[in-house]
Amino acid sequence: MSAVNSPSLIEPGLDPRWVADIVTRALDEDLGPTPGRDVTTQATVPPSGTGTAHLVARADGVVAGLVVVEEVTRQVAERFGLAPVTVTFTAQDGDAVTRGRVLAALTGPVQVLLTAERTLLNLASRASGVATATRAWARELDGTGAQVLDTRKTTPGLRALEKYAVRSGGGTNKRMGLYDVAMVKDNHVVAAGSVSGAIEAVRAMFPDVLIQVEADTTDQALEALDAGADFLLLDNMPTPVLAETVRLVREREGAPGGPAKIELEATGNLTLDRAREVAGTGVDYLSVGALTHSAPILDLALDLIG
Secondary structure (H helix, E strand, O other), X not given: OOOOXXXXXXXXXXOHHHHHHHHHHHHHHHHOOOOOOOHHHXXXXXXXXXXXXXXXXXXXXXXXXXXXXXXXXXXXXXXXXXXXXXXXXXXXXXXXXXXXXEEEEEEEEHHHHHHHHHHHHHHHHXXXXXXXXXXXXXXXXXXXXXXXXXXXXOOOOOHHHHHHHHHHOOOEOOOOOOOOEEEEOHHHXXXXXXXXXXXXXXXXXXXXXXXXXXXXXXXXXXXXXXOOOOEEEEEOOOHHHHHHXXXXXXXXXXXXXXXXXXXXXXEOOOOHHHHHHHHOOOOXXXXXXXXXXXXXXXXEEEEEOO
16 A cells, blocks of 8 residues: 555645635534534543544545545544544545545544544545546547536535536536626626626626626527627537537637637536537537536545554
8 A cells, every 4th residue: 555645636726724614614513513522432432542544435436535634633633632643645636546445544543533534534525426427527528629617506615625526537617606707697688688788797897807608599609709708608509509609609710800719618408428429519618517516426434444
């Protein structure tokens, strides 16, 4: 069992402050307010007892979220005034693993190991499930020039972890929230009176943000392009319509007065068996909400071995 230096080589990584905060809230949920208690473990295991546990994959998949393991054990030890746990990683986020693979060895107070178990498994299993789902899409799109993209359909409170897991699986983050990219949808068009009106309003109030416009038809896409959209979200278009829309948009790239490059994102009713077909239309991205809202966890376990 060879060690690795870091559980994460995925850039950009998770903000340590965010990790500390989400772990605190998860432990409060499990143990009660700080310092909390684990009534079973504290009644059956002496504080002086030490041991080693292995974090193990119980299914094939892609691991992510190992970066939370040390923070969970650190906070549990601190809450109970116990010695810290030493964690030796034998895998890193983004690794493809097989069932039975040991991902890390944790050595320290058994009270800490058992109390931390569920919280670290919940977070790492969830992230690993997202990474595993994403890797399937990334593998399917390999060589097409298109990338799989996530959405805002994330678990409340876990967006940073789930989007990190998408990166771990080989996917791409483009829009982290409502604050960093403007997404003009049909309701915004109704409210503003027109696509151009919506774009002008965003440019006037938030000149620093990129503007994406959702289009259901080729005419809507071209209207948004004429109005100055930076990139287009092509929603629920049949493949022939999508291909024609991409062709017409690409014709305008580089033309006098036209955009140098328009990024195109296909979304809606996307399935893995259609991935290459959709990518073949020439879009830059396929955005798939299921990466985060429907991915099953990857089964991980923490086994006390002595």
